[in-house]
Amino acid sequence: MADEAIVRLEGLKKRFGKIEALKGIDLEIPAGITYGLIGPNGSGKTTLIRILAGISRPSSGAAFVLGRPMPDRSVAASIGYMTQAEALYKDLTVEENLRFFGRIYGVSGALLRQRVDELLELVGLSDRRRSLVDEVSGGMRRRASLACALVHRPRLLFLDEPTAGVDPELRIQFWNYFKRLTTGGVSILVSTHHLDEAGRCDRLGLLREGELLKEGVPEELRREAQAETLEAAFLYFARRRSP
Amino acid sequence: MSRITALAYRIFLQIARDRRTLVLIFLVPMLVMGLLTWLLRSEKQPFRAAVIVPDKGGAMMGDLLRELLVQNARVKIIAGITEPGINEALEDGRIQAAIVLRGADLEELKTGKRAELKVVLEGSDPMSSREFLQQLQRLQKPLLDTMRGLLSLSDENAQMLAPPELNLVFLYGGKDFGETDYFAPPVICFVAFFFVFIITAVSFLRERAQGTMERLLASPLSQFEIILGYLSGLLLFALAQTAVILFFVFYLLKIHYLGSIASVLVVEFIVVLGASNMGIFFSSFAKNEFQVAQFIPLVVLPQVLLSGMLWSLETMPKALQYIAYALPLTYANLALRNLMIKGFSLAQVLPELLALLAFALLMTAGSILTIRKFGAIN
Numbered sequence: 001m002a003d004e005a006i007v008r009l010e011g012l013k014k015r016f017g018k019i020e021a022l023k024g025i026d027l028e029i030p031a032g033i034t035y036g037l038i039g040p041n042g043s044g045k046t047t048l049i050r051i052l053a054g055i056s057r058p059s060s061g062a063a064f065v066l067g068r069p070m071p072d073r074s075v076a077a078s079i080g081y082m083t084q085a086e087a088l089y090k091d092l093t094v095e096e097n098l099r100f101f102g103r104i105y106g107v108s109g110a111l112l113r114q115r116v117d118e119l120l121e122l123v124g125l126s127d128r129r130r131s132l133v134d135e136v137s138g139g140m141r142r143r144a145s146l147a148c149a150l151v152h153r154p155r156l157l158f159l160d161e162p163t164a165g166v167d168p169e170l171r172i173q174f175w176n177y178f179k180r181l182t183t184g185g186v187s188i189l190v191s192t193h194h195l196d197e198a199g200r201c202d203r204l205g206l207l208r209e210g211e212l213l214k215e216g217v218p219e220e221l222r223r224e225a226q227a228e229t230l231e232a233a234f235l236y237f238a239r240r241r242s243p
Numbered sequence: 244m245s246r247i248t249a250l251a252y253r254i255f256l257q258i259a260r261d262r263r264t265l266v267l268i269f270l271v272p273m274l275v276m277g278l279l280t281w282l283l284r285s286e287k288q289p290f291r292a293a294v295i296v297p298d299k300g301g302a303m304m305g306d307l308l309r310e311l312l313v314q315n316a317r318v319k320i321i322a323g324i325t326e327p328g329i330n331e332a333l334e335d336g337r338i339q340a341a342i343v344l345r346g347a348d349l350e351e352l353k354t355g356k357r358a359e360l361k362v363v364l365e366g367s368d369p370m371s372s373r374e375f376l377q378q379l380q381r382l383q384k385p386l387l388d389t390m391r392g393l394l395s396l397s398d399e400n401a402q403m404l405a406p407p408e409l410n411l412v413f414l415y416g417g418k419d420f421g422e423t424d425y426f427a428p429p430v431i432c433f434v435a436f437f438f439v440f441i442i443t444a445v446s447f448l449r450e451r452a453q454g455t456m457e458r459l460l461a462s463p464l465s466q467f468e469i470i471l472g473y474l475s476g477l478l479l480f481a482l483a484q485t486a487v488i489l490f491f492v493f494y495l496l497k498i499h500y501l502g503s504i505a506s507v508l509v510v511e512f513i514v515v516l517g518a519s520n521m522g523i524f525f526s527s528f529a530k531n532e533f534q535v536a537q538f539i540p541l542v543v544l545p546q547v548l549l550s551g552m553l554w555s556l557e558t559m560p561k562a563l564q565y566i567a568y569a570l571p572l573t574y575a576n577l578a579l580r581n582l583m584i585k586g587f588s589l590a591q592v593l594p595e596l597l598a599l600l601a602f603a604l605l606m607t608a609g610s611i612l613t614i615r616k617f618g619a620i621n
Contacts, residue, residue, distance in 0.1 A: 053461040073463055081461040085454035104462045148458070 006031045006187050011061035021047040023210040036201030037191040044210040045191035049160045053081045080154030084161045086141045088133045094144045095129040105152035119147040139170045159190040195231045213237045271540040285560040289319040293341045300348025316378035333365045333414045340364045358407035366416035367584045368555045415585040424499045428579035429552040436518045443522025444535045466614045481515040501586030517603035524609030546572040574598040
């Protein structure tokens with residue numbers, strides 16, 4: 001299973017009225033790695049992740065997750081999804097949020113209690129577990145939000161700009177969590193527009209205006225573009241595409 | 244000064260840009276005033292009554308009574324109803340009251356015997372019953388005066404002609420049933436309907452606004468499970484609310500009621516089913532809590548005015564009755580009044596229950612569509 005693609009896109013298109021948000025994307029993401037989806041705002045990252053998470057339907061083409069064409073509720077339990085917004089119930093406590101998301105994924109009883117404890121420990125919120133989400137800081141909410149995407153031990157994690165608007169210290173922390181998760185066998189698809197983070201991914205896809213400009217290992221991309229930085233590489237591929 | 248105008252201008256821009264608010268600000272007052280004026284100005288549907296005179300000798304007084312009722316009171320005389328058929332005619336709504344005139348033979352009246360006026364009232368609407376009885380009382384004097392004239396009695400003998408003995412019979416309700424007994428059933432379901440509708444609409448809206456809807460959609464939860472989950476959570480409060488209201492109304496306010504509390508709860512359950520799904524469905528037409536608040540005049544006011552809560556359906560103009568029968572609370576009110584005032588069983592209010600259920604199913608379809616839409620469009 002490990003060498004099988006966890007995500008496969010075949011000519012994936014998504015239209016919203018006249019606007020084509022995804023213009024036919026072909027891509028294969030192998031299991032067990034951190035895959036970075038890089039692109040400016042409005043490039044189609046969120047649209048792509050929503051289709052993979054089974055929320056949105058492709059207009060044409062297909063998106064396979066764990067071999068199943070999306071949307072398919074049967075793979076939902078294998079996916080952890082962290083939205084761009086915090087997406088927590090502000091009038092519930094941190095712990096109650098975690099328990100709720102655990103339970104809708106079918107985790108319950110002693111197992112749920114154990115997972116909640118572990119995750120609160122991981123994201124460093126053990127002492128704030130009984131605080132209302134409304135009363136904790138923005139950074140804590142981000143961490144709680146990540147924990148909520150992990151309660152059901154997904155094999156696959158879709159993270160939509162998890163570090164947007166997050167202070168540098170917490171960003172480093174987040175990437176350390178991701179590292180630990182992939183070491184534990186979780187595959188991660190993470191979108192970001194911070195190019196400095198892209199270097200920490202195993203593979204990158206460069207997305208611009210609904211098109212996949214280039215895809216590959218960060219180091220190779222940089223070499224091919226003969227660029228010092230990934231930023232410069234991104235600009236190189238973007239320019240090459242649109243003469 | 245310019246700081247104040249900056250603020251004022253900003254608020255002007257925001258309201259002017261929110262087209263729905265603009266429409267509502269001007270439309271709702273017109274809608275409400277228009278409906279109210281229509282209701283208040285339109286000629287009330289006349290009260291339907293039958294005058295039955297079993298014995299031949301009383302035909303003359305019977306005719307006189309009918310004539311007086313038509314001319315001096317707003318009563319429509321329904322013909323062709325016999326004494327044994329009274330209850331049936333009251334039940335199916337052909338008439339609202341029947342007057343049985345006995346012992347009105349002219350010769351006997353001359354000797355000072357009193358005629359008997361038995362009034363059988365449908366009685367579930369205490370206000371129209373009372374109005375009818377008052378009109379009937381007022382007719383006593385002209386009735387007697389005319390009779391005296393017809394009999395050409397001397398002054399001395401005229402005193403002998405006594406007013407007929409009034410004998411009241413109620414099919415439903417009774418003498419001590421008042422307005423509160425009539426208003427309690429609709430208020431009970433209105434409160435539950437309103438509460439559940441607003442709460443669902445707002446919490447669903449928040450679900451969307453705070454992004455948790457995304458998480459729910461990505462989870463193994465099906466649309467159906469989301470709806471059922473919402474319903475179950477709300478139902479607990481809605482039924483508890485109903486139970487508290489019923490307790491308050493029955494034991495502390497001493498409202499008259501027949502029938503079982505369980506059947507009232509069954510009606511409430513269907514009302515809540517419809518209201519919660521309507522909340523989900525309507526939340527998709529609102530961008531924020533403010534816009535949910537705007538549904539209140541649109542959804543709630545017409546139902547308050549037209550569902551039979553304040554004006555009984557029977558007195559409304561025909562056109563408004565058609566609108567009324569398109570509103571869910573109309574059926575809830577009919578069902579609850581039948582259960583509580585008439586002491587009907589659930590089986591007897593089946594048509595109303597089915598209408599409520601149809602509304603609930605329609606709204607469920609709407610809410611499923613709503614949840615699907617979040618995925619497909621965003």
